[in-house]
Amino acid sequence: MANPTPFPFGSHASVFFNFLLLCFLIHQSHSTTPPLDSSSSSSSSLPGRYFKSLPSSLYQNESSEYTEITVPLQFDNVNSSCSLLLLQQDFGNTFGSSPVTAPYSPPSECPAPWSHVVLELRASCQGEQYDRIAGVWLDGIEILRTSTAEPTDSGIFWKVRKDVTRYSSLLSRSNLTLSVMLENIVNDVFTGVYHVNISLLYYGRRLKFISGEPSGRSRSQTEVQESLRLGIASRKPADLIVPIASDGEDGFWFRIENELDVHSKWIQIPLNTYRAVLEIYVSFHGNDEFWYSNPPDDYIKLNNLSTGRGNGAFREVFATIDGFLVGSQIPFPVIFTGGINPLFWEPVVAIGAFNLPSYDIDLTPFLGLLLDGKDHSFGLGVTNGISFWLVNANLHIWLDPKLSTVQAKTVLYMVPPLTVKRKTKFHELDGSFKVKAKRKIQFSGWVNSTAGNFTTHVFHKFKLQNSIKFMRNGTYKEVEQTIESKTLVRINFLWRISTSLFLTRKN
Ligand SMILES: *[C@@H]1O[C@H](CO)[C@@H](O)[C@H](O)[C@H]1NC(C)=O
Ligand SMILES: *[C@@H]1O[C@H](CO)[C@@H](O)[C@H](O)[C@H]1NC(C)=O
Ligand SMILES: *[C@@H]1O[C@H](CO)[C@@H](O)[C@H](O)[C@H]1NC(C)=O
Ligand SMILES: *[C@@H]1O[C@H](CO)[C@@H](O)[C@H](O)[C@H]1NC(C)=O
Ligand SMILES: *[C@@H]1O[C@H](CO)[C@@H](O)[C@H](O)[C@H]1NC(C)=O
Ligand SMILES: *[C@@H]1O[C@H](CO)[C@@H](O)[C@H](O)[C@H]1NC(C)=O
Ligand SMILES: *[C@@H]1O[C@H](CO)[C@@H](O)[C@H](O)[C@H]1NC(C)=O
Ligand SMILES: *[C@@H]1O[C@H](CO)[C@@H](O)[C@H](O)[C@H]1NC(C)=O
Secondary structure (H helix, E strand, O other): OOOOEEOOOOOEEEEEEEEEEEEEEOOOOOOOOOOOOOOOOOOOOOOOOOOOOOOHHHOOOOOEEEEEOOOOOOOOOOOOOEEEEEEEEEEOOOOOOOOEEEEEOOOOOOOOOOOEEEEEEEEEEOOOOOOOEEEEEEOOEEEEEEEOOOOOOOOEEEEEEEEOHHHHHHHOOOOEEEEEEEOOOOOOOOOOOEEEEEEEEEEOOOOOOOOOOOOOOOOOHHHHHHHHHHHHHOOOOOOEEEEEOOOEEOEOOEEEEEOOOOEEEEEOOOOOEEEEEEEEEEEEOHHHOOHHHOOOHHHHHHOOOOOOOOOOOOOEEEEEEOOEEEEEEOOOOOOOOOOOOHHHHOOEEOOOOOOOOEEEEEOHHHHHHHOOOOOEEEEEEEEOOEEEEEEEEEEEEEEOOOOOOOEEEEEEEEOOOOEEEEEEEEEOOEEEEEEEEEEEEEEEEEEEEOOEEEEEEEEEEEEEEEEEEEEOOOOEEEEEEEEEEEEEEEEEEEOHHHHHHHHHHHO
């Protein structure tokens, strides 16, 4: 009877590789401090900003479009049912200001449910300007992390389209506040003002999601079970999203300055939660903008360099519950448009620059710990991190419409220590630095909801190999990094129907 049947579509595996090989000249003696660097939220890159010194006859005099190569959205060629312009804003001298806000309510002419919702950000800029980081939040829940392209004298423009269907439960609520943070500095030298429009496009209802809790309408047990199974196994949007974020005064992100700087928020989750996924948004700046190319501190110290870009080349973003590690990810090394050599990123920007990836951590195995009606502390930090990282998270929660309390238990918690091996060899400014890091973690827990008794097993491992070489008296730098990461979420399900058959036979 207790023999778990594998859930037919509950198995999900993802393998994610990424390879990075960079060669670049180090500008001056590692101590480049481009103007405004310290005040800039965003990068101001290692080699400093290259001014475009092309003769004017070679300039295109027309504004040109910049793009990020992405997988097209499956409904790109379908007209949306309606669109809503949420914000039209010029980001000029916005450094140190609070986020720009605008009210949000879904359009009355096409109410939820929607098959898809797309966030569209259009931007233009002309003049001289740094790349800037930006975040878009709805009631403190992040829906886009993006960065700007560095403009030209003839002007540039671009567009970001992001599928935000997973935030449907949030998008269907009224009277929310949209907040956008984009700190920019405008003066005699840096003249570029970022003009930004943010819209939402709502697509028809053909692909209706079975909603979690349509109160008033009675549904059969089987219907509810089907719906919950969808919630467990598919991309059905969560019923509730809770921000793990700061108060929003300087944007809702936590600014993480070092490894011990773990930011947390106390949250009580509903007792009828049957699935929980933490979505982490992250970007790295300042001395860690190029963390994958940072040498160890010894090298910096013994060469009397003044740069703060050290602490070796391994970083990991992690999440904790009540201080215990519950998941981690090595972020994809997104390179902003001022990074390494800005001329590399026009008009095609680096992968992720316009739409930074977020990272999902399945917390369902921990519901046994969380469903006690008490507040729990959800923390976010960066292993080996140095100043600074902008990190916040959304906790996606699926609710059982038939129960006020769901039973759950955490049965396996395996977090062996992270292994990091480093090999450092250098003479004066030349040398070679190698890092190998490995982690393997595993969690299981069961949740006994209306859908049945499910056991969720989460298995996550990664392997990072990083090699940095400094040559020609430290003026030439070669970086090679490979990350292999695998996350497996397996859901075992004991069919209730087989339980009752068993009982019938027994009678
Ligand atoms: C752009 O304009 C400048 C000055 O007006 C002119 O000299 C140049 O030839 C133009 N370039 C192109 C590509 O049309
Ligand atoms: C989408 O809208 C445009 C302009 O409103 C129209 O020309 C086009 O035929 C529409 N496409 C579809 C597939 O409905
Ligand atoms: C924003 O929208 C306004 C009004 O539709 C339009 O005039 C402007 O060009 C748009 N800006 C961008 C950057 O797309
Ligand atoms: C939103 O605010 C308006 C005006 O304050 C109010 O009339 C309306 O009832 C509110 N809607 C919801 C769903 O709270
Ligand atoms: C660094 O500074 C110390 C003390 O001023 C000096 O003894 C040493 O030779 C310097 N090292 C290099 C590589 O310049
Ligand atoms: C939990 O599991 C037991 C035994 O498997 C079952 O009898 C009970 O109905 C389940 N509870 C819920 C809320 O589904
Ligand atoms: C749910 O299933 C697990 C594993 O099969 C079992 O240990 C646990 O007792 C079950 N829970 C309930 C309430 O039946
Ligand atoms: C290497 O660079 C350092 C610091 O810039 C300089 O003092 C030294 O003379 C250089 N050595 C050679 C061999 O060029």
